[in-house]
C-alpha cells in the first residue's frame with residue numbers, strides 16, 4: 001500500500017502568480033509546488049482574497065461556501081474559494097471589509113486584517129476537513145495562525161496533533177502593536193500575554209517564534225546573523241533563546257518560471273549549451289534604453305527596491321566615479337525612496353550615453369535586463385535570502401554581491417573557483433574594487449564566458465531546499 005501523504009498547510013499573505021509584492025510571493029508560489037512534485041506531501045496554501053488578486057485567475061476560483069469567523073466579540077463574514085495549480089490547492093479567504101482595498105499592506109488596521117485572516121485560516125481546517133500534520137506560517141501576517149493554534153484550537157482533539165513551523169523571511173517586519181488591542185482586536189487572551197509581549201508592545205513575530213515547534217529562515221547565514229543585534233531589529237535575545245529550534249534553508253527559484261530557454265519576455269532565448277542569444281538580448285536592450293549598441297562594453301545592472309538596506313548608500317558613494325572612469329554602461333530598474341530615485345535620475349541626466357534609470361516596477365523589463373546585462377550588482381547591507389542574484393545567474397548575468405545572508409550562501413568568489421564576485425565589508429571602495437575586477441575580467445572573453453556558464457549552471461532550483469523542508473516535516477511529525 002502506498003504510504004499516506006503528509007498534509008501541509010501554508011499560511012501566507014502573498015503568492016505568485018496570484019498576488020506579489022516581494023520575494024515572499026515567489027517562495028509561496030514555488031516551494032509548495034516543489035514539495036507536491038515529490039508525491040510525499042499534500043500541500044495546500046491559504047491566502048487573503050485581496051482586490052488586487054489577478055482577475056485572470058480569480059475568474060476561475062471555485063466558491064466553497066461561507067462561515068462567520070469569530071474575532072474577539074466580532075463575527076465576520078468569511079467566504080472560502082479554491083483554485084488548483086501545479087498539484088497544489090490554494091484557498092482564498094474572502095471578506096470585502098478587510099480585503100477589498102488596493103495594496104496588500106500599509107492600512108491603518110493591518111493588525112485586525114491579518115488577525116481575521118489568521119483566524120479564518122484556522123477555521124478553514126474544519127471547514128474543508130483538512131487537519132494538517134504541519135501548519136507552516138510565513139512572516140508576521142500569518143504569525144497569529146500559529147498562536148491561535150497553540151493557545152486555543154489545540155485543545156480540540158482534531159487539532160491536537162497539528163505541529164507548527166514559522167518561517168522568517170525578513171526579521172525587520174515583526175507586526176508590532178499596542179498592548180491595548182491584545183484582547184479586543186487581536187483576540188489573544190490576557191492569559192497568553194507573555195507569549196506575545198515584547199518591549200512593552202505586542203510583537204506577533206516573537207509570539208510565533210515562542211510557540212512553534214520549529215522556526216526557519218531563508219538562508220543558513222541569515223539564521224546565524226539574526227542572533228546578533230546588528231541584524232535582528234531588537235529580536236536577537238528571542239532568537240538566541242530559541243536557537244535550538246531554528247535553522248536556515250536557502251530558497252530556490254522556480255526553474256520553469258525563470259528559464260532563459262523559454263522565457264517569452266526575452267528578445268531571444270538561449271541556454272548554457274548555446275548562449276549566443278544573450279548577445280541579441282543585450283543589443284536589443286541597449287536599443288530599447290537608448291544606450292550605444294556595443295557588445296564590447298559591459299552592462300552593470302541593479303534591479304531593486306530602492307531602500308537603504310539594499311546597499312544603495314554604497315552605490316551612491318562611488319557609482320559616478322566608476323562610470324566616469326570606466327568604459328561601462330549602467331542600467332537601473334526600481335522604485336522606492338525619493339533620495340535614491342533622484343540620485344539615479346541625476347546620474348542618467350549627466351551620463352545619458354552610459355546610464356539608463358528606469359524608476360518603475362516592471363516584470364517584463366526586469367527579465368529583459370536580467371538577460372541583456374553582463375553584471376548584476378546587489379550590495380545589500382543585510383539580505384535574508386535574495387532571489388535576484390539567483391535569477392541573474394540563471395540568465396548568465398554574473399552577480400556582484402556583498403557577503404551577507406543568502407547572498408553569501410549563493411554567490412561564491414570567482415577567484416576561488418566560484419560563480420560571481422563578492423566583497424565582505426560594507427564599504428563603498430571595497431565594492432568599487434570588485435566591480436573593477438569584474439570589468440577587467442569581462443575583457444578576457446574566454447575566462448568571462450566560462451564564468452557566465454558557471455553562473456548559469458549553478459543549482460538554484462528548489463530540489464535541494466524542498467528536500468530539506470520535507471525532511472523537517474517528516475522528522476517533526478514522527
Ligand code: GLC
Nearest residue numbers: 023024169170218384385386
Ligand atoms: C524577503 C527577504 C528576501 C527573501 C524573500 C523570500 O523578501 O527580504 O531576502 O529572498 O523574503 O524569502
